[in-house]
Amino acid sequence: MPELLSKIPPGMRYHSGREARLRRAIEDRVMSIFNEHNYEEIVTPGLDYYALFERGMGAEAASRAFRFADADGSLLALRPDVTSTLARAAATLFATRTRPLRLCYAANVWRANARSGAEWRREGKHLGCELIGARDESVTRTGSDIEMLSIVAAIIARLDLQDTCRITINNVGIFNGIAARLNLDTEGRERVRRLIDARDSSGVQNFLTAHTDDTQDCAEFGRLVRMTGRDEMFAAGRRIITNEQSVRALDELEAVWRGIASHELNRCFEIDFGDTSELDYYTGTVIKIYIAGAGTRAGNGGRYDDLIKLFGQSETAIGFMFDLDALTDALRKESGVRSQESE
Amino acid sequence: MPEITIALAKGRMQNQTLELLSRSGIRCDDEALRSRRLSIEDTTGRIRFIFVKPADVPVYVEHGTADCGVCGADVLMESEADVLQPLDLNIARCIIAVARLDRGSEDEMDTEIATVAHRINEAGMLRVATKYPRIARRHFLERGIPVEIIELSGSVELAPVLGLADCIVDLVETGRTLIENGLTTTETIAASSGRFIVNRVSYHLKSDIIAELLDNLAASVAEMNESEIKSTHAENHK
Numbered sequence: 001m002p003e004l005l006s007k008i009p010p011g012m013r014y015h016s017g018r019e020a021r022l023r024r025a026i027e028d029r030v031m032s033i034f035n036e037h038n039y040e041e042i043v044t045p046g047l048d049y050y051a052l053f054e055r056g057m058g059a060e061a062a063s064r065a066f067r068f069a070d071a072d073g074s075l076l077a078l079r080p081d082v083t084s085t086l087a088r089a090a091a092t093l094f095a096t097r098t099r100p101l102r103l104c105y106a107a108n109v110w111r112a113n114a115r116s117g118a119e120w121r122r123e124g125k126h127l128g129c130e131l132i133g134a135r136d137e138s139v140t141r142t143g144s145d146i147e148m149l150s151i152v153a154a155i156i157a158r159l160d161l162q163d164t165c166r167i168t169i170n171n172v173g174i175f176n177g178i179a180a181r182l183n184l185d186t187e188g189r190e191r192v193r194r195l196i197d198a199r200d201s202s203g204v205q206n207f208l209t210a211h212t213d214d215t216q217d218c219a220e221f222g223r224l225v226r227m228t229g230r231d232e233m234f235a236a237g238r239r240i241i242t243n244e245q246s247v248r249a250l251d252e253l254e255a256v257w258r259g260i261a262s263h264e265l266n267r268c269f270e271i272d273f274g275d276t277s278e279l280d281y282y283t284g285t286v287i288k289i290y291i292a293g294a295g296t297r298a299g300n301g302g303r304y305d306d307l308i309k310l311f312g313q314s315e316t317a318i319g320f321m322f323d324l325d326a327l328t329d330a331l332r333k334e335s336g337v338r339s340q341e342s343e
Numbered sequence: 344m345p346e347i348t349i350a351l352a353k354g355r356m357q358n359q360t361l362e363l364l365s366r367s368g369i370r371c372d373d374e375a376l377r378s379r380r381l382s383i384e385d386t387t388g389r390i391r392f393i394f395v396k397p398a399d400v401p402v403y404v405e406h407g408t409a410d411c412g413v414c415g416a417d418v419l420m421e422s423e424a425d426v427l428q429p430l431d432l433n434i435a436r437c438i439i440a441v442a443r444l445d446r447g448s449e450d451e452m453d454t455e456i457a458t459v460a461h462r463i464n465e466a467g468m469l470r471v472a473t474k475y476p477r478i479a480r481r482h483f484l485e486r487g488i489p490v491e492i493i494e495l496s497g498s499v500e501l502a503p504v505l506g507l508a509d510c511i512v513d514l515v516e517t518g519r520t521l522i523e524n525g526l527t528t529t530e531t532i533a534a535s536s537g538r539f540i541v542n543r544v545s546y547h548l549k550s551d552i553i554a555e556l557l558d559n560l561a562a563s564v565a566e567m568n569e570s571e572i573k574s575t576h577a578e579n580h581k
Contacts, residue, residue, distance in 0.1 A: 292544070294544065
């Protein structure tokens with residue numbers, strides 16, 4: 001066969017046999033949990049206007065989308081993310097529906113990832129859900145955060161991954177408060193964000209020392225971004241984080257933490273002040289899901305109250321998604337280990 | 344079965360890293376170290392070390408094949424790997440710099456590298472020989488200087504001497520190789536030193552042993568820095 005016919009584009013692959021069956025089983029289990037929580041499945045367009053993703057995800061994240069021109073010259077993209085398409089639907093198609101909207105999806109996404117990176121796959125499938133327009137009674141509006149985290153915990157339990165999974169939560173307001181207090185410009189903010197995200201303690205400490213007088217606090221904050229933990233993290237955080245905005249975010253995070261603890265759901269959860277990725281998208285709680293054997297992050301999510309406003313209607317929103325490839329990798333290795341043990 | 348795998352860069356950084364680790368109580372059997380095995384365990388059997396080429400350390404760590412690794416900041420900048428860098432080990436310190444032929448007194452005339460580029464190469468294109476194509480390209484493009492990168496894998500200092508390139512971007516430790524080949528540094532791009540890097544997933548799933556390792560290593564680094572300061576003081580008082 002000529003090479004042109006036999007080759008497969010980089011980052012694309014077939015799934016077959018046991019793996020294809022495992023993928024199907026995982027997807028069905030995750031979707032059944034969304035269904036049990038009254039989330040309605042929505043199928044969104046796989047091809048959409050690039051402008052939608054550019055506004056929804058931010059220019060940098062959207063730039064990884066595969067783009068091409070429609071017959072009339074307008075710029076199209078293969079869907080790199082599902083949330084933007086759902087946010088638009090919430091503000092348009094479902095504008096008059098009773099709130100809150102509980103939507104879920106199992107949808108393919110495409111991203112032009114670098115060939116050599118750990119995230120080399122260019123096609124993936126996201127299993128996720130969004131809770132839009134919930135009016136939480138409590139002042140700290142933690143109700144929908146806790147609902148989301150309990151669904152995450154239910155999925156982990158249903159897939160029997162409790163022992164090999166770690167879910168971290170943080171609140172982006174903590175970082176935003178610190179950046180505001182230091183009066184950072186966009187460039188400085190991005191630099192310190194990257195340093196924190198890379199857990200570069202000494203880098204963070206050096207950066208902060210150049211911006212404030214309190215060197216003791218800088219050293220402590222440098223150590224803080226390197227730590228993850230549970231209840232004790234709040235005391236550690238409050239010792240050095242004192243600006244009003246960050247303290248409010250800490251209060252909110254602690255309320256969410258206590259919420260999941262009171263339902264005894266917090267076994268796999270941890271607090272991670274160093275999680276500062278995708279800051280411009282999220283406005284409150286952020287979630288990252290790590291599973292052994294899955295190489296890259298297995299899922300993420302958070303609160304994005306400003307997103308739907310972009311489409312004209314201002315309302316609260318929170319959601320998360322699991323990456324089906326990562327779940328499959330983790331469960332395949334897991335079942336491999338188990339069958340070896342039973343031999 | 345070891346609890347974690349650490350990838351170490353073979354070569355000059357390997358011994359310094361092993362010394363820091365042994366200060367932290369992590370030791371390897373001498374015989375195993377002398378052997379040519381590329382994968383050995385420490386004396387407790389908790390940690391497995393693998394020895395790989397420096398540029399491959401971030402690759403193993405990003406993919407999670409190794410949970411942690413030690414390599415230079417230069418390698419990290421060049422690879423742009425998505426890994427965590429929680430600790431600067433302060434070993435194998437050097438700078439990444441631009442260097443070109445040392446033309447003595449003439450140099451005082453043109454400190455602006457752009458004018459140098461223009462004068463040397465009338466096409467207005469600076470030819471840069473380097474082992475670090477990404478770092479070099481990023482550095483010059485940020486300054487709006489169009490460059491042609493000539494990627495070499497060693498003896499980069501020869502390139503300007505033989506006229507293959509106008510300048511080089513390379514690691515400079517003592518500067519001796521440069522001087523002996525008639526080159527001089529014109530710009531520092533960044534400082535580099537050995538970094539302890541960690542895979543994003545391992546950092547959370549193996550947080551207990553990694554946190555313990557980080558604390559011990561941080562203490563050893565501080566101890567080492569202290570003794571270094573003392574010895575410099577002693578030097579100065581001689």
